[in-house]
Amino acid sequence: MSSGAPAASTLTQRSPGTLPFCVSLLRRQLTLAARRPIEIGNPLLFFAMVVALFPLGLGPAPDQLAGFAPGILWIIALLSNLLTSDAVFRSDFEDGSLEQLLLAPQPLFMSVLAYIGAHWLTTGLLLALVSPVFALMINLPTQAIPALVASLLLGTAVLSLVGGIGAALTVGLKRGGMLISLLILPFYMPVLIFGSAAVQNAVLGTPATPYLAIIAAMLCLAIALAPLAIAAGLRISVDA
Amino acid sequence: MWSFFHKLGSPPWLYRIAGTILRWLLPLTLVTLAVGLCWGLLFTAPDFRQGNSYRIIYIHVPAAVVALAGYYVMAIAGAVSLIWRMKMADIAMKACAPIGAALTFIALVTGAIWGKPTWGTWWVWDARITSMLILLFLYLGVVALYEAYDNKEAAGKACAVLSLVGMVNIPIIYKSVDWWYSLHQPASIKFTGDSTIDPSMLYPLLLMIGAFYAVFTCCLLMNMRAEILEREARTNWVKKLALEYRA
Amino acid sequence: MYFQSFNEALVMDGHGGYVWAAYAISLLVLSLILLAPRRRQQRFLRQMAGEQKRRQQGPTVNTEVN
Numbered sequence: 001m002s003s004g005a006p007a008a009s010t011l012t013q014r015s016p017g018t019l020p021f022c023v024s025l026l027r028r029q030l031t032l033a034a035r036r037p038i039e040i041g042n043p044l045l046f047f048a049m050v051v052a053l054f055p056l057g058l059g060p061a062p063d064q065l066a067g068f069a070p071g072i073l074w075i076i077a078l079l080s081n082l083l084t085s086d087a088v089f090r091s092d093f094e095d096g097s098l099e100q101l102l103l104a105p106q107p108l109f110m111s112v113l114a115y116i117g118a119h120w121l122t123t124g125l126l127l128a129l130v131s132p133v134f135a136l137m138i139n140l141p142t143q144a145i146p147a148l149v150a151s152l153l154l155g156t157a158v159l160s161l162v163g164g165i166g167a168a169l170t171v172g173l174k175r176g177g178m179l180i181s182l183l184i185l186p187f188y189m190p191v192l193i194f195g196s197a198a199v200q201n202a203v204l205g206t207p208a209t210p211y212l213a214i215i216a217a218m219l220c221l222a223i224a225l226a227p228l229a230i231a232a233g234l235r236i237s238v239d240a
Numbered sequence: 241m242w243s244f245f246h247k248l249g250s251p252p253w254l255y256r257i258a259g260t261i262l263r264w265l266l267p268l269t270l271v272t273l274a275v276g277l278c279w280g281l282l283f284t285a286p287d288f289r290q291g292n293s294y295r296i297i298y299i300h301v302p303a304a305v306v307a308l309a310g311y312y313v314m315a316i317a318g319a320v321s322l323i324w325r326m327k328m329a330d331i332a333m334k335a336c337a338p339i340g341a342a343l344t345f346i347a348l349v350t351g352a353i354w355g356k357p358t359w360g361t362w363w364v365w366d367a368r369i370t371s372m373l374i375l376l377f378l379y380l381g382v383v384a385l386y387e388a389y390d391n392k393e394a395a396g397k398a399c400a401v402l403s404l405v406g407m408v409n410i411p412i413i414y415k416s417v418d419w420w421y422s423l424h425q426p427a428s429i430k431f432t433g434d435s436t437i438d439p440s441m442l443y444p445l446l447l448m449i450g451a452f453y454a455v456f457t458c459c460l461l462m463n464m465r466a467e468i469l470e471r472e473a474r475t476n477w478v479k480k481l482a483l484e485y486r487a
Numbered sequence: 488m489y490f491q492s493f494n495e496a497l498v499m500d501g502h503g504g505y506v507w508a509a510y511a512i513s514l515l516v517l518s519l520i521l522l523a524p525r526r527r528q529q530r531f532l533r534q535m536a537g538e539q540k541r542r543q544q545g546p547t548v549n550t551e552v553n
Contacts, residue, residue, distance in 0.1 A: 165405055169398045173388050182384055183402065186377040186409070189370070221408075232322075232401045240394035273517075281510065282488050282496060292499035296509045303513070342520045346513045353509040357502055455517060462524035469531050482535035 021106045022114040029118030040122050043080035044130055050076045051134045062139045069140035070148070070199035076134075077127050077152055077195075078159065078188050084123050085163030086180050088115055089171045089234065098171075099238050108231040113223070116164045116230070124156025140203070147202035147212070154215045155195040161219075161226040162187045168233030172240050191218060249326050251468045252477045258461040265461075269454040276448040284441055296354040298444060302452035304347040307375065308410055310340040310456055314382070315407045318400030328464075330396035331471070333403065334386055335463035339456055341379035348372055367416035371409060378406040392471075 016024070033040055054072050055065055065072075092098040101111055131152055132145045140148065166184035173179065198211035247253045280298030287294035314336035321329035351369065352362045363369070382399050389395030437445070472478050490496040497503050 165401075169385065169402060170388070172394075175388060179384055179388050182377070183381045186374045186381065186406070189374055190412070193370070225405075229401055229405050233398065236394050236397045236401065240389065240391045277510070281506070282490060285489055286500075291502055293502035293505050295499075295506050299509060299513045339520055342516050346516050349512055350509040353505050353512075357505055455521065459520050459524065462521075462528070466524045466528040466531065469528060473531075473535065479535065479539060482532050482539055485529075485532040485536055 015105050018106050018110050021104075022110045025111055025114040026118050029115060030121065033118065033122045040126065043084050043123050044126060046083065047076050047080050047127060047130070047134060050079070051137055054138060066139040066141060066203075069135065069138045070144065070196045070203060072138060073131060073135060073140065073148060074151075074155075074192055074196040074199065077124075077131070077156060078192055080127060081123060081156055081159040081163060082181055082184070082188070084119070085160070085167050085184065086170070088119050088164055088167045090167075093171045093237070098234065102235060102238055108234070109227045112164065112168075112227040112230045112234070116160050116227075119164070120157050120160040124160055125153065127156055128152035140199075143205070144199050144202035147208040148199045150212055151195040151198040151208070151215060154212060154219050155191050158191050158215065158218050158222045159188060161222040161230075162191075165226055165229045165233060168230040168237060170237075171234070172237035191215065194218070249328055251328070251472050251475075254328055255465055255468050258465050262458060262461050262465075265454060266458050269451060269458050272447065272451040272454060276444055276451045279444040280448060284444060287441075290358055293354060293357040296350050297441075298448045300347055300350040300354055301445060302449040303343045303350065304372065305449055306452040306456050307340055307343040307347055307372075308413060309453070310336055310343060311375065311378070311403070311406070311410055313456075313460075314340060315400075315403040318396075318403040321396055322400045328468075330393075330400070331464050331467045332460065333400060334396065335460050335467060337379050337382040337386070337399075339459045339463070341376060341383065343452070343456070344372060344376040344379060348376065368413060371413040371416055374409055375413060378403075378409060381406075 015021075051072070054068070058065065058068070089098060092101070102108065104111070128149050131148055135145050135148055136142075163180075163184050165187075166180040169183065170180045194211045194214050198208040198215070201211060202208040248257075276298065281295055284295070286292045314333050317329045317333035317336065320326055321333060348369070351372075355364065356362050382402055385402055386395045386399050389398060469478055469481070490499075497507070499506055
């Protein structure tokens with residue numbers, strides 16, 4: 001005898017808790033990113049090509065290049081992050097899954113952190129790990145490379161969080177374009193200042209830890225507050 | 241008292257009361273501005289070290305002070321419009337952005353012109369100047385974000401969020417001269433204790449700061465009135481105003 | 488008045504160019520932000536009044552048979 005009604009246990013299924021939900025969201029984002037490896041490679045390729053632009057434009061004189069190397073590397077990392085920030089929420093906005101996320105019972109704060117975490121893992125982290133190669137290409141003194149990697153690891157996390165704010169506010173706009181850059185570059189500037197200062201100090205031999213500490217402080221502030229702004233921005237964009 | 245705030249939420253009432261305030265505030269502003277400018281420009285003695293170029297202080301400092309304060313006004317108006325959903329607060333926030341941008345621009349330009357004879361360079365990338373530049377970009381970002389949205393209600397909310405996020409910059413601007421060694425002079429005017437600036441220079445400076453606050457308020461009220469008219473174009477009171485204007 | 492002559496006020500011991508340039512630019516920007524809202528309001532009211540007048544006159548009917 002077949003029963004038409006579903007078993008009682010499926011009716012009383014509870015929605016997943018916050019942490020499992022966010023972990024699965026993170027895994028989803030990473031899986032989606034892994035399915036398009038070219039898109040992960042794009043910022044890295046951009047990084048490589050722009051690093052090549054500087055010796056071409058400024059002349060290959062090793063000492064001059066080495067002097068500018070910390071700033072160059074940081075600026076390029078910043079620009080790569082800027083290019084990828086726009087796409088964090090866009091595809092989910094377009095197919096409606098973002099709206100579903102807003103309706104979900106799990107707190108949006110944590111879900112947003114999952115999105116941004118996935119973004120950082122596929123851009124900033126890779127950038128930081130690959131940066132020693134490019135540092136050698138523009139003659140950055142080798143003693144500065146640990147500071148470079150550390151500053152990029154912490155700094156790109158801040159950049160991803162701040163970039164998420166810009167992405168959330170502009171995801172619903174049709175003529176977004178350059179607007180997201182205009183919005184988030186002012187917030188990128190302090191990170192750039194301290195990030196390249198950390199590397200500069202390492203080049204000179206003085207400790208870079210104070211600057212890394214300040215970037216870490218920025219990261220703490222960003223983790224605590226940026227998701228609030230991102231959540232608000234997403235609600236505004238979806239409701240608009 | 242709360243009825244006063246509720247009435248502020250009504251567009252025609254706000255339009256009328258802004259007009260009443262402007263009727264005496266605008267002339268007062270212009271007079272104070274003229275008096276302050278002449279006083280600072282012509283009637284004060286030159287600085288011992290900087291000579292006559294220090295006179296730029298009578299525009300540079302007031303513009304910078306009000307640009308900072310204006311950002312707070314914009315952010316608080318944005319917060320009020322988000323939390324209490326007051327349309328008028330939304331209009332106030334939108335009106336603040338271009339004024340703040342203009343004042344920041346004045347502060348940066350006069351600062352650069354002042355820097356040339358004093359420090360020998362038009363620009364230096366120290367903490368305060370850089371963060372003032374960031375402030376200009378923040379203001380312009382708010383203007384750009386507002387224009388990008390088609391739905392004006394969503395535009396106001398988005399700009400409110402952006403202004404609030406940008407508020408982290410303001411304490412940095414204010415305290416940066418204390419935290420970092422730089423060419424920029426630390427604060428001479430203190431609210432507690434004696435100021436390190438001579439009284440004969442302090443009074444015109446305070447007058448000019450007051451004048452710039454008045455300029456900000458006038459521009460804010462005028463912008464709000466224009467914005468209210470445009471938004472309420474379909475209502476009867478605006479149509480009546482238009483007919484009276486013609487007459 | 489601190490300066491003895493008009494020429495002295497103009498030159499200011501060599502700093503005159505800077506001071507007057509700074510003041511001029513600032514006054515220009517200030518007058519722009521003070522006048523712009525007024526112009527905007529007047530333009531809007533003028534436009535509205537024109538619309539009202541046209542609406543009152545009613546649609547003009549072309550009675551020519553062509």
